[in-house]
């Protein structure tokens with residue numbers, strides 16, 4: 001991470017400097033991106049399943065009257081019961097096992113027993129776990145009770161953008177093929193919904209494996225065909241963030257919480273995805289029944 005800029009729980013766009021351009025040159029050649037063996041990807045799947053279970057438990061309890069602090073405790077319990085460690089807790093001082101980002105909060109909301117969710121709220125929950133040294137990272141946006149059509153459409157557009165990006169997590173593609181697919185799907189959903197969604201550019205996805213945040217940073221928009229060539233054994237977190245208004249964000253005084261500059265609502269979806277010979281493997285997807 002670049003000195004002077006806050007380390008984040010979503011990947012943050014690196015500022016340019018001579019050092020980062022050297023790194024970029026290496027990355028373009030596919031160097032500096034961790035490659036995993038098949039066995040290591042299977043170990044990451046085990047970590048991803050822990051995250052999936054934690055998010056499923058949170059979803060079940062995310063009803064009007066629940067506090068985000070309670071939801072955090074539920075996620076931590078599921079993670080620890082699995083013999084894993086919540087990767088967010090203590091990450092550069094972050095106090096929670098989840099990020100709970102309510103309504104106009106985009107990412108990095110701090111869970112609290114004083115923050116009680118109500119009917120009609122839109123809650124993004126981001127969660128990470130480490131199992132046997134391997135990381136999983138995933139986020140969902142949850143409807144609290146009945147939500148507005150606009151909020152439901154916003155969340156659906158964000159999730160669809162994530163899946164469009166995941167579809168491009170394939171050997172032979174370039175990194176920004178993913179970015180472009182995310183952006184194209186977001187714009188297409190906006191056109192269908194008759195709305196003008198903001199695509200957050202300052203935060204994005206990232207490489208993941210033996211650490212939560214690794215090279216490369218994965219933008220959620222941009223031209224295709226750029227950046228490192230994707231190879232079997234790489235793993236990426238794909239995590240679009242859309243808003244119902246502006247793409248501009250602000251950070252609150254707690255030095256974590258990112259909110260929309262105009263107070264519009266935001267949604268955030270994320271999966272950890274590995275590149276296999278057979279295409280993308282969504283490591284944080286729930287186990288099939």
Ligand code: MG
Nearest residue numbers: 009010137237
């Ligand atoms: Mg992430």
Ligand code: MG
Nearest residue numbers: 126127137138
């Ligand atoms: Mg995350």
